[in-house]
Amino acid sequence: MSHRDTRQPPTRSPVREFHPRARAALDNPQIRRNFRNAMDGLKDKRRAAFEGMDLEALRELGANIRRNALARLPDLLEQLEKNLIANGVQVHWAEDGEQACRIVRDICVARGAKRVIKGKSMVSEEMELNHYLEEQGIEALESDLGEYLVQMAGETPSHIIMPAIHKNTGEISELMHEKTGTARSDNVEYLTASARRQLREKFMAADVGISGVNFAVAETGTLCLVENEGNGRMTTTVPPCHIAVTGIEKVVPSLEDASALLALLTRSATGQHITTYFNMISAPRQQDELDGPEEVHLVLVDNGRSTIYQDDELLDTLRCIRCGACMNHCPVYTRIGGHAYGTTYPGPIGKILMPHLLGLEETQDFPSASSLCGACGEVCPVKIPIPDLLVRLRRESVDGDHLHPPQVQGHGSKKKPLERLALAARKARCLPDRHRSGSALAPASTGQNGSLDPHPHGPETGQ
Numbered sequence: 001m002s003h004r005d006t007r008q009p010p011t012r013s014p015v016r017e018f019h020p021r022a023r024a025a026l027d028n029p030q031i032r033r034n035f036r037n038a039m040d041g042l043k044d045k046r047r048a049a050f051e052g053m054d055l056e057a058l059r060e061l062g063a064n065i066r067r068n069a070l071a072r073l074p075d076l077l078e079q080l081e082k083n084l085i086a087n088g089v090q091v092h093w094a095e096d097g098e099q100a101c102r103i104v105r106d107i108c109v110a111r112g113a114k115r116v117i118k119g120k121s122m123v124s125e126e127m128e129l130n131h132y133l134e135e136q137g138i139e140a141l142e143s144d145l146g147e148y149l150v151q152m153a154g155e156t157p158s159h160i161i162m163p164a165i166h167k168n169t170g171e172i173s174e175l176m177h178e179k180t181g182t183a184r185s186d187n188v189e190y191l192t193a194s195a196r197r198q199l200r201e202k203f204m205a206a207d208v209g210i211s212g213v214n215f216a217v218a219e220t221g222t223l224c225l226v227e228n229e230g231n232g233r234m235t236t237t238v239p240p241c242h243i244a245v246t247g248i249e250k251v252v253p254s255l256e257d258a259s260a261l262l263a264l265l266t267r268s269a270t271g272q273h274i275t276t277y278f279n280m281i282s283a284p285r286q287q288d289e290l291d292g293p294e295e296v297h298l299v300l301v302d303n304g305r306s307t308i309y310q311d312d313e314l315l316d317t318l319r320c321i322r323c324g325a326c327m328n329h330c331p332v333y334t335r336i337g338g339h340a341y342g343t344t345y346p347g348p349i350g351k352i353l354m355p356h357l358l359g360l361e362e363t364q365d366f367p368s369a370s371s372l373c374g375a376c377g378e379v380c381p382v383k384i385p386i387p388d389l390l391v392r393l394r395r396e397s398v399d400g401d402h403l404h405p406p407q408v409q410g411h412g413s414k415k416k417p418l419e420r421l422a423l424a425a426r427k428a429r430c431l432p433d434r435h436r437s438g439s440a441l442a443p444a445s446t447g448q449n450g451s452l453d454p455h456p457h458g459p460e461t462g463q
């Protein structure tokens with residue numbers, strides 16, 4: 001088996017090199033094979049997972065839940081903060097990635113922490129947290145298997161839910177042999193067990209565990225974490241201190257909302273009815289409990305999101321639940337892979353999100369790197385109109401948009417995040433009904449007490 005070098009630099013490289021990187025990926029048959037095989041498999045699994053269900057009704061439900069949450073974002077964030085504090089969780093607000101990194105560092109320094117173990121978190125990728133911590137003399141080790149491998153290779157993730165999807169088994173075996181002395185093997189179970197053994201020691205020695213958040217539930221002050229490997233649970237329970245980092249848009253009103261989104265997320269992402277682990281964290285360890293951290297922190301990261309929030313079209317971008325389905329179905333992404341983009345979020349979601357995080361000048365080739373086939377919009381579980389947004393950004397990238405004054409990155413940044421959101425929410429109240437639906441439940445099926453029923457065709461096991 002040939003092992004062409006697919007390594008990428010550990011830090012993000014300038015996005016303007018998108019074209020040469022895409023060209024190089026197209027010329028690399030190994031990368032193309034790895035992506036096509038993986039993406040075709042994910043597409044088949046997704047299709048099978050939704051079989052027999054009213055997918056359109058579910059997508060409408062998901063979209064309404066996210067629209068409703070965004071319409072009430074400032075209030076929900078306040079409610080979340082209040083309930084988390086009442087539960088004993090310490091809440092921090094970060095205007096950008098740099099501030100978020102400093103907050104994490106300060107917590108580590110206050111505890112004398114030297115070793116951090118991390119669960120999967122795209123926001124921490126956005127912040128380039130590992131780099132920052134290493135510079136501060138704090139070891140940060142990824143524990144998600146895919147993240148562990150790309151960190152070992154000195155690369156960045158190439159997919160938002162499958163970070164090492166660009167590597168096949170042979171390449172992984174070679175990498176583990178080179179870096180950890182693991183015997184070469186094409187047996188996936190053997191390689192996984194070897195990584196598990198190496199990571200287990202690191203969990204026991206870690207001073208702090210850092211995780212992402214899939215849904216932050218305002219009414220109960222609960223942080224929900226979806227994962228398959230158990231590393232998320234280890235990260236959040238074994239070290240004496242847990243720091244969760246998340247974008248401010250991840251808040252949802254209720255546990256029922258989180259449950260309906262979970263059903264959409266797992267099916268859309270990996271074709272699973274439910275993931276192996278679903279962690280719900282509401283408080284640090286209580287006096288009568290044997291497990292869990294003594295301290296729990298949540299860092300709420302803005303990093304350009306409140307600017308997106310002020311645009312009545314681009315606001316839809318914030319509905320994203322990071323399932324990756326748009327990437328798996330994109331004829332561009334599936335051929336060039338994630339590293340060609342050079343950004344934290346690649347593929348269709350990256351093309352509509354990164355222009356706000358980095359500026360359109362830096363990402364000017366993204367909106368036009370699309371055939372506008374519409375596949376991304378059709379599979380998105382929360383119905384983000386990605387092709388429409390790409391057209392909007394194309395217009396802006398060429399000659400500005402006269403209908404929608406461009407939202408400058410950093411606009412209103414002197415205000416505190418909640419002040420900026422409150423201002424933007426006043427504007428949102430003037431938006432069409434779709435942005436201020438009183439109930440997320442209106443067009444989809446509901447169970448007793450208004451709870452969400454994600455299975456219109458009857459209950460399924462494992463949910």
Ligand code: SF4
Nearest residue numbers: 320321323324326380
């Ligand atoms: S844009 Fe939609 S399909 Fe793409 S990652 Fe986000 S939720 Fe999933």
